[in-house]
Amino acid sequence: xxxxxxxxxxxxxxxxxxxxxxxxxxxxAVKSGETxxxxxxxxxxxxxxxxxxxxxxxxxxxxxxxVPVGNVVAWIGKPGEKVDGAGSQESGxxxxxxxxxxxxxxxxxxxxxxxxxxxxAPVSVPAEATRVKASPLAKRIxxxxxxxxxxxxxxxxxxxxxxxxxxGGAVQAQAAAAPAPSxxxxxxxxxxxxxxxxQIRKTIAKRLVASIGPIPHFFLTTExxxxxxAEAREALNxxxxxxxxxxxxxxxxxxxxxxxxxxHRACNAWFQEDHIRYWNDVHVGMAxxxxxxxxxxxxxxxxIKTLSEIGAEARELAGRARNRRLKPEEYTGATFSVxxxxxxxxxxxxxxxxxxxxxxxxxxxIVPKAVPDGDRVVVRRRLRVTxxxxxxxxxxxxxAAFLKTLKQMLENPxxxxx
Numbered sequence: 001x002x003x004x005x006x007x008x009x010x011x012x013x014x015x016x017x018x019x020x021x022x023x024x025x026x027x028x029a030v031k032s033g034e035t036x037x038x039x040x041x042x043x044x045x046x047x048x049x050x051x052x053x054x055x056x057x058x059x060x061x062x063x064x065x066x067v068p069v070g071n072v073v074a075w076i077g078k079p080g081e082k083v084d085g086a087g088s089q090e091s092g093x094x095x096x097x098x099x100x101x102x103x104x105x106x107x108x109x110x111x112x113x114x115x116x117x118x119x120x121a122p123v124s125v126p127a128e129a130t131r132v133k134a135s136p137l138a139k140r141i142x143x144x145x146x147x148x149x150x151x152x153x154x155x156x157x158x159x160x161x162x163x164x165x166x167x168g169g170a171v172q173a174q175a176a177a178a179p180a181p182s183x184x185x186x187x188x189x190x191x192x193x194x195x196x197x198x199q200i201r202k203t204i205a206k207r208l209v210a211s212i213g214p215i216p217h218f219f220l221t222t223e224x225x226x227x228x229x230a231e232a233r234e235a236l237n238x239x240x241x242x243x244x245x246x247x248x249x250x251x252x253x254x255x256x257x258x259x260x261x262x263x264h265r266a267c268n269a270w271f272q273e274d275h276i277r278y279w280n281d282v283h284v285g286m287a288x289x290x291x292x293x294x295x296x297x298x299x300x301x302x303x304i305k306t307l308s309e310i311g312a313e314a315r316e317l318a319g320r321a322r323n324r325r326l327k328p329e330e331y332t333g334a335t336f337s338v339x340x341x342x343x344x345x346x347x348x349x350x351x352x353x354x355x356x357x358x359x360x361x362x363x364x365x366i367v368p369k370a371v372p373d374g375d376r377v378v379v380r381r382r383l384r385v386t387x388x389x390x391x392x393x394x395x396x397x398x399x400a401a402f403l404k405t406l407k408q409m410l411e412n413p414x415x416x417x418x
Contacts, residue, residue: 001077002054002057002075002076002077002078002081002083003051003052003054003075003076003077004072004074004075005036005048005050005051005072005073005074005075005076006069006070006071006072006073007019007039007048007067007068007069007070007071007072007073008048008069009069010039010041010046010048010328011041011042011043011044011046011328011332012328012332013042013043013203014041014042014043014069014199015042015068015069016066016067016068016069016199017039017040017041017046017048017066017067017069017199018039018040018064018065018066018067018136018198018199019037019038019039019048019061019062019063019064019065019066019067019073020037020038020039020040020045020063020064020135020136020137021037021038021063021135021136021137022036022037022059022063023035023036023037023038024036024037024050024056025056025059026056026057026058026059027055027056027057028055028056029054029055030050030052030053030054030055030056030076031050031053032049032050032051032052032053033049033050034049034050035047035048035049035050036048036049036050036056036074037073037074038137040198040199040324041199042199042200042202042203043199043200043203043295043324043326043328043331044295044324044325044326044327044328044331045324045325048073050076051076052076053076054076054077054078055076055077055078055079056074056075056076057075057076057077057078057079057080057081057083058074058075058083059073059074060072060073060074060075061073061074063135063136064136066199132161133154133159133160133161134154134160134161134162135160135161135162137162138161138162198292198293200290200292200293200295201292201293203293204293204294207354207355208352210355211352211353211354211355212352215271215353215355215390215392216390216391216392217350217352217353217388217389217390217391218388218389218391218396218399219350219386219387219388219389220386220387220389220396220399220400220403221348221384221385221386221387222384222385222403222404222407223382223383223384223385224382224383224384224385224406224407224410224411225371225380225381225382225411226249226366226380226381226382226383226410226411227380227381228411228412228413229249229252229410229411229413230249230366230381232252232413233247233248233249233252236307240308244308245308245311245312245315246311247307247308247311248311248314249342249366250286250314250338250340250342250363251307251310251311251314252307252410252413253338253340253361253363253410254284254286254299254302254310254314254338255302255303255305255307255310255416256406256409256410256416257284257302257336257338257361257406258282258284258299258302258303259303259409259416260402260405260406260409261282261284261303261335261336261402262282262303263405264398264401264402264405265278265279265280266278266393266394266398267336267358267359267389267394267398267399267402268282268335268336269335269357269358269393269394270335270356270357270358271355271356271358271390271392271393272356276358276392276393277356279335281300281301281335282301282302282303282335282336283298283299283300283301283302283333283334283335283336284298284299284302284334284335284336284337284338285297285298285299285334285336285337285338285354285357285360286298286299286314286317286318286337286338287337287338287339287340287351288317288318288321288322290321290322290324291322295321295326295331296331296334296337296354297314297317297318297320297321297326297330297331298317298330298331298332298333298334299313299314299317300333317330334354334357335357336357336358336359336360337351337353337354337357337359337360337361338360338361338363339351339360339361339362339363340362340363341362341363341364341365342363342364342365342366342383343365344365345365346364346365347364347365347367347384348362348364348384348386349362349364349386350362350386350388351386351388352388353388353389353390355390357390358389358390358392358393358394359387359388359389359390359393359394359399359402360387360388361385361386361387361388361406362385362386362387362388363383363385364383364384364385364386365383366381366382366383367381367382367383368380368381368382369381369382383410385403385406385407387399387402387403
């Protein structure tokens, strides 16, 4: 009897997935555990694996289609075995949705106008004029690498550009000179572009509504003297040398936040409807901006890791986050989060709490400021930190005490050793 291949929940919050690429095709032999397809979830690109041995006898969903979790996407069985050809499609809201290519502009209906000498009739631009035939995965890889797909010779059916074409050695040599897709000029005659929501952008939208609406946020801001932290960072990096991996300010902040959470367990908590979960372990979420949204890899047990360990792990997780290659266990389970926009020259901002966590700190840029020092004025490096608190878990005095400890640790890094 043939076995159904379902769209599986490949992440804890996944409700639907976009089938990026079939790695097996109809007629191919498959074994249980082999990768059948690459699926874009709400967080990353994951592998959909076979759950039976046999032959891939029917593919129900074409590449680029968004499918609700639980829908049938293919069948595995014996060669020549007959299966239901309509098993994957459902009517109504649960139906699989074919997403248009993200890079293709869609022209809006032109307003009806009577051409005059002063107002020429609008010119229609055929979609084929700017269209490049390429698989969704090839488009994404090309976009990440800054490769112009128009320069790539496709080897797929009908000249379609596929993954191996983009990853070929000749294309890699062109990538540095090719203009990034984000910098391309608008298509003449096309008033706007409709870009389909990616799975991660859909999830961000849902979670923001779930956070800003129900969670009663309040905010606390403090300014921290970072002079000693800066001096300590410079000394550590000199000691590590060129090959030791550099310590960043973000690494220092994550370590200080983790140690402050050990002392203020009331902030290291989750709101859980009918109870509050106070964590003994400290897992710090680190917000990372990616091309189409935001994801929060987790530095687990950050309180007991060295700055070098935190730095190496943060770089590794951030790199794989931008390539959409994080595993679910690497971006779930944070007990508190840090969001840093200092590298974008943002002085101060407020971050949205990532439920079920009860708090997040927003880190601005370090700015030289003139501050009083007795009867004189000196220039010191200063940092503004804003804490967003879930008032159902953290009271004002509780949050203020946490920020006071965080400030003490950053103003005197030796306090982290106590």
